[in-house]
Amino acid sequence: MEKQISIVIFTVLSLVVFDKSTIATIPQSERDALIAIYNSLGGPNWTHNDNWLGPEGTEGQWYGVSLNEDDTHVVGLQLSNNCLSEAIPAEIGNLTYLSGCYLDNNSIEGNIPLEIGNLQNLISLFLEGNSMKGEVPNEIADLQIPPCTGSIFLFSLAKNALFSNDDTVSAYLSERDCFCLGNFRYCQTLAPIGLAGGTYGEVPIRLIWAPILYQGDPGYYEIYYKPSDGDEYQYYGSTEDKSTSFKDIEGLEPGKDYCFKVRTVTYPVSCENTPFCIPNKNLVSSDFSDAICATVVVPPQIGSVSTMKDPFRLKIKGRKFHQSARVKIDGMEVSETKWKDDITIIAKGGKALKNLIPRGVTVEITVTNVDDNGTSAPFEFTR
DSSP states (O other): OHHHHHHHHHHHHHHHHHOGGGSSOOOHHHHHHHHHHHHHTTTTGGGOOOTTTTTOGGGGSTTTEETTTTSSEEEEEEOOOOOEEEEOOOGGGGGGOOEEEOOOOEEEEEEOOGGGOOTOOEEEEOOOOOOEEEEOOHHHHHHGOOOOOOOOOOEEOOOOOEEEOOHHHHHHHHHHHHGGTOOOGGGGGOOOEEEEEEEEEEEEEEEEEEHHHHOOOEEEEEEEETTOOOOEEEEEEOOOSSSSOOEOOOSOTTTTTTEEEEEEOOOOBBTTTTTTTOOOOOOOOOOHHHHHHHHOOOOOOOEEEEETTTTEEEEEEEEEOOOOOOEEEEEEEEEEEEEEEETTEEOOHHHHHHTTSSSTEEEEEEEETTTTTTOOOOOEEEO
């Protein structure tokens, strides 16, 4: 009798302990996706990682993970402000039942994986306030997230360094990210466009660009350079803010070709006591702009100016005068400039020239080498 009872008890325990069919579990692909998210986004260093990597059947107890009613699929991922870092893995695309994904206000880097387009049940996605960078995959426009309204926010990628060159994708993002005021670019740290460079007056090289649209939070532009035949770019300097559209480059070797590129940097944003503000704990840097190359121009220099008579002329002595040199008086070009050598030029014009320099009046004289646009510093002269 005791043996029969023991057999019955053992049989019951065997069913309870070893029959996994009695335990609701998520698919292995979804469990693997969660594990990949943990490993790729710095799980051991999260603020909260309670129960993560527990045995099969416990995924619904992992911090921030929500399952459907019968505990068979992952439907929610809530890991906002939880010290996530590094890049979102491609495996997130295997959470095909996911309806809400909240990874905002962390330190996630890298780009959005194109597998995001697999999440056809996703109706809310928040990735704002990270350090993500790069082109948003076109697949994001396959998501069934509705456009935002005045009171319903279901989507945001704001305050990253993300961009799209596809007009359809840009429109999709702009229609859904209410924080960006109808234009996705208004809330992204983007590389400046339109970078150009050349001589500007007596400045050897002036770099110019179009300031980015995102001006709501402070930041600056960083300039990098290298010799045109060099391999690695070096840091040159930065601007004071993001509204600046130029940077004067000085101190490089005269006559040498250099290449330049620029990127945008936005400071961290705390939003303390600021309503309707998206915080970001990160220093966010954009990709670099397209590079441009330019030659460091050595501008001419005026050392002295004297008058010559019959007819009236000006003798200008200095250095670095090219055969293309042209003389201006108070910004007005004289009718003729004769080049003698690289240290002497003659401004001609007779009576018309004389009228440009009234006796006793101080004027500013400049010399421009037209071939490279190098321009001297103004030289004050009184007849």
